Amino acid sequence: xxxxxxxxxHPADPxxxxxxxxxxxxxxxxxEDVSIDVEPGTFLGLVGPNGSGKSTLLELMLGLKRPDTxxxxxxxxxAHEFDDxxxxxxxxxxxxxTARDMPVTVREAVAMGxxxxxxxxxxxxxxxxxxxxxxxxxxxTDLASRRVGRLSGGQRQRVFIARALASEADxxxxxxxxxxxxxxxxxEFYHLLHTLNATGLTVILIEHDxxxxxxxxxxxxxxxxxxxxxxxxxxFVSTDTLAAAxxxxxxxxxxxx
Numbered sequence: 001x002x003x004x005x006x007x008x009x010h011p012a013d014p015x016x017x018x019x020x021x022x023x024x025x026x027x028x029x030x031x032e033d034v035s036i037d038v039e040p041g042t043f044l045g046l047v048g049p050n051g052s053g054k055s056t057l058l059e060l061m062l063g064l065k066r067p068d069t070x071x072x073x074x075x076x077x078x079a080h081e082f083d084d085x086x087x088x089x090x091x092x093x094x095x096x097x098t099a100r101d102m103p104v105t106v107r108e109a110v111a112m113g114x115x116x117x118x119x120x121x122x123x124x125x126x127x128x129x130x131x132x133x134x135x136x137x138x139x140x141t142d143l144a145s146r147r148v149g150r151l152s153g154g155q156r157q158r159v160f161i162a163r164a165l166a167s168e169a170d171x172x173x174x175x176x177x178x179x180x181x182x183x184x185x186x187x188e189f190y191h192l193l194h195t196l197n198a199t200g201l202t203v204i205l206i207e208h209d210x211x212x213x214x215x216x217x218x219x220x221x222x223x224x225x226x227x228x229x230x231x232x233x234x235x236f237v238s239t240d241t242l243a244a245a246x247x248x249x250x251x252x253x254x255x256x257x
Contacts, residue, residue, distance in 0.1 A: 013076065014039055015171055015202055016061050021070035023056055030056050032226045033070070038204060040170075043197040045213030045233070046206045048223040049246050054206045055175055057223060061204070062088065062173065075170075086116035089164020091157070091174040102148040109148050109159050110134055113166030134165035138192060154185025161192065172196070173204045190216050210242070 014037035023031040030053045038044055038061075046054045059065045060072050063079035072079040075087060102109065113134065114127045123131070135141045138158040143151065148159055157177055164172050174193075178186045186209075194216045197203050207213050213220060214233040222229040222236065228245040229236055 015075060017073045018061065019071045021060060021067040021072060023060060023068050029225060034227045036221055036227060036230050040202055041200055043203045043216065043218045045217030045220050046223060047210055047213055047220065052224040054223055058173060058175055058206060086167045087170045089167060089169035089172045091160045091177045104148055106140055106146050106148060106159055107144040110162045110166050113163040116167060130166050134162040137165055138162045154189060157189050171202045175206045
């Protein structure tokens, strides 16, 4: 157990540290002795076959679940005790589909990212600037008055990214965010993530398209109950990790930046 606060930690300390973590649902093991650190400024791509434990690992990293054994720290605190939610932007699985029913405008949705900062009453000028800047950074300023439910899947993705940016998050976490989104919108979306990561934002992404992950991520973690690989994308592609983790031949198709 650490007694350091986030402000006392060295800037180079990992944002997330997973140490020998195991987790099971009932009698079914999901993760076994997984250890991985997420350093500041990393774009981590989590890959693995269906049912490999990727989403469970993500939930453990965010403190939404507690490990059976091992430990997880988030910004220097035990993950399940971390309570500074504004530092994390989370885009959940299938969010672009569930957002079809949102009865709010784009600006109202992005403004939700400022709620943890807002004092009693209306948004301050600083809040409004943060909302405007976030929409501008992801290219949705012209959609501000549109209803979220009337947007395309790719546009809704950008709304949720903008909401995370408005909160001034240090960490952006995405769980298969491009499900149901057309190919052109997916490419634009990953270019956006690449650009945001280049500004220093730490990104964790679960994605089935291994070619996308190896193209845009700075680090790959390949999981199938245990961790098969954690390191450089080029090295990942040159190894037999895919066959070992997936149990079959896999081919990586790179995407041009």
